[in-house]
Amino acid sequence: MHEALQKAARAIVDFNSDACIEAVNQCLDSGIPAWEVVNEGLSVGMKEVGQLFEKGEYFLAELVMAGDVMKDVMKVLEGKFDKSQKGRKGKVILATIKGDVHDLGKNIVGMMLSASGFDVIDLGTDVDAEVIVDSVKKTGAGGVGLTMLLTTAVGSMKEVADALIEAGLRDKVKIAIGGASTSEKLAKDLGFDAYGDSAAKAASIFEKLLEIS
Ligand code: B12
Structure with a gap:
């Protein structure tokens, strides 16, 4: 996995919005498409948060914090998805x-x-x-x-x-x-x-x- 994708996933698990946004920008700068940043970076971090919750190492507060990081990062990613196929589709x-x-x-x-x-x-x-x-x-x-x-x-x-x-x-x-x-x-x-x-x-x-x- 690309190092910046790993950093983005890690930053979600650590509830660090600034580090996550920095890693996401690094991903975008190195040509990784927004959908891949979501699939291979952010979602990986969210899955790990879920696993820690299941193990009893994280609690509801941690789910909330991880969700908040994700929301902050999505503000950066919004508008970065490929619009090449634009055209009304229903x-x-x-x-x-x-x-x-x-x-x-x-x-x-x-x-x-x-x-x-x-x-x-x-x-x-x-x-x-x-x-x-x-x-x-x-x-x-x-x-x-x-x-x-x-x-x-x-x-x-x-x-x-x-x-x-x-x-x-x-x-x-x-x-x-x-x-x-x-x-x-x-x-x-x-x-x-x-x-x-x-x-x-x-x-x-x-x-x-x-x-x-
Ligand atoms: C963040 C989070 C929260 C946040 C949500 C914030 C928010 N605004 O969404 C908060 C803190 C509110 C929360 C609350 C709870 N949560 Co929660 N939460 C999570 C966590 C860690 C991440 C979810 C997430 O956002 N993932 C990232 C996104 C991008 O992934 P995604 O949602 O799967 O979506 C992707 C695909 O699935 C797909 N997709 C999604 N929708 C659709 C629709 C279509 C049509 C298509 C094609 C594709 C598609 O595309 C998306 C992007 O690629 C998960 C862990 C996990 N493994 O999912 C637990 C998890 C879902 N939560 C869980 C639980 C138990 C709860 C609570 C009951 C905890 C509690 N004791 O109160 C409450 C329930 C509240 C409620 N009534 O809904 C459990 C559910 C267990 C189960 N199987 O039922 C999980 C799995 C954690 C765990 N491992 O135990 N949670």
């Missing part, structure tokens, strides 16, 4: 599902989708299934991206699927899911259209689902 609704407030990953997915030409409607976190259904009705969006990091929120994923079927909208939208507690299998089990393990893949997933060439 609307995608994003939401972190009900019961879950993790939004750093969703926000990165939003930035990447916007950079590749999608109109992103971000409904935020802890979003009720009905709010998603209303948004599909109002905006006519062809895509919905759902984020879930908490395993316990899985019931809310099913509620979204059921509410869209009930509203007669399920065949009008394509749904992709992502976030640490999701998987290809979960997407299949819930009848969703795709699963993505990184924001870098979100644009190509929705291009494929919405048949944009």
